[in-house]
Amino acid sequence: MNPNRFDGRVALVTGAARGIGARIAATLAERGATVAGADIADDWTHEPAGAAHSRHRVDVRSAGSCQDLVAEVLDRHGRLDLLVNNAGIVRRGPAATMSERDFTTVLDVNLTGTFRMCQAAYPALRAARGAVVNLGSTNGHIAVLDTVGYCVSKAGVLHLTRVLALEWAADQVRVNAVGPTIVPTDMTTDVRGDAAYLADKLATIPLGRMAEPTDVANAVAYLLSDAAAMVTGQTIFVDGGVTIH
Numbered sequence: 001m002n003p004n005r006f007d008g009r010v011a012l013v014t015g016a017a018r019g020i021g022a023r024i025a026a027t028l029a030e031r032g033a034t035v036a037g038a039d040i041a042d043d044w045t046h047e048p049a050g051a052a053h054s055r056h057r058v059d060v061r062s063a064g065s066c067q068d069l070v071a072e073v074l075d076r077h078g079r080l081d082l083l084v085n086n087a088g089i090v091r092r093g094p095a096a097t098m099s100e101r102d103f104t105t106v107l108d109v110n111l112t113g114t115f116r117m118c119q120a121a122y123p124a125l126r127a128a129r130g131a132v133v134n135l136g137s138t139n140g141h142i143a144v145l146d147t148v149g150y151c152v153s154k155a156g157v158l159h160l161t162r163v164l165a166l167e168w169a170a171d172q173v174r175v176n177a178v179g180p181t182i183v184p185t186d187m188t189t190d191v192r193g194d195a196a197y198l199a200d201k202l203a204t205i206p207l208g209r210m211a212e213p214t215d216v217a218n219a220v221a222y223l224l225s226d227a228a229a230m231v232t233g234q235t236i237f238v239d240g241g242v243t244i245h
């Protein structure tokens with residue numbers, strides 16, 4: 001059996017309607033997984049083709065919504081092997097003036113939302129000896145200006161990943177994270193439109209370019225796959241070398 005393939009396995013990807021999540025869903029489907037995509041949005045730009053896959057609605061700010069999603073996936077597909085916590089938001093602005101609402105909303109979606117989904121999926125993942133990948137960011141490892149809530153939420157995601165990996169190792173459930181640098185998606189449309197910001201950002205990336213959604217999806221697929229059977233609690237930075245200097 002090819003350790004890079006997911007034939008017979010069911011994957012759940014949050015934030016799958018567009019951007020990085022849509023590419024992750026497509027990559028897992030291309031490698032044989034049945035993919036359940038979930039999002040708060042109704043306008044999906046991309047999703048895996050084929051009747052085997054399914055589309056769901058979730059708001060990761062609600063524990064009940066996360067539990068309902070997992071129940072729907074189990075009802076539809078009978079099992080859940082792989083979870084990708086990709087749903088995320090950003091709010092930009094200086095820490096001195098960022099509203100408490102913006103700060104806590106980002107934490108609620110990015111960090112607590114990831115925790116809620118992991119909790120909701122845990123019984124099914126335990127039964128399947130499954131795997132989780134959480135979307136972190138370089139901003140969770142290095143301090144970046146004007147994104148205090150986002151940076152803190154992603155630092156939390158990276159440590160949540162380690163804690164869950166430790167707690168769930170006895171169940172043979174692996175938990176890992178990826179940490180991309182800037183990726184050209186809707187999330188970064190505003191800052192990519194600022195030529196000076198983009199030039200400064202690219203100057204911090206030794207490989208000299210943004211990460212593409214495919215770069216991120218390939219790392220996610222590796223961490224979910226049997227090729228990574230001995231890897232847990234880790235973060236792969238898909239960052240062209242940002243975090244090495």
Ligand SMILES: NC(=O)c1ccc[n+]([C@@H]2O[C@H](COP(=O)([O-])OP(=O)(O)OC[C@H]3O[C@@H](n4cnc5c(N)ncnc54)[C@H](O)[C@@H]3O)[C@@H](O)[C@H]2O)c1
Pocket residue numbers: 014015016017018019020021038039040041058059060061085086087088089109135136137138179180181182183184185186187188
């Ligand atoms: N784009 C980047 O530069 C970048 C870099 C590092 C990490 N990331 C992370 O990658 C992930 C995907 O980002 P993206 O760039 O594709 O962003 P995006 O804005 O294009 O897509 C995010 C998706 O999450 C969904 N979402 C938002 N709130 C939700 C909620 N409460 N419940 C369910 N779904 C919700 C949105 O509807 C959207 O479809 C995020 O976790 C983000 O923080 C992105």
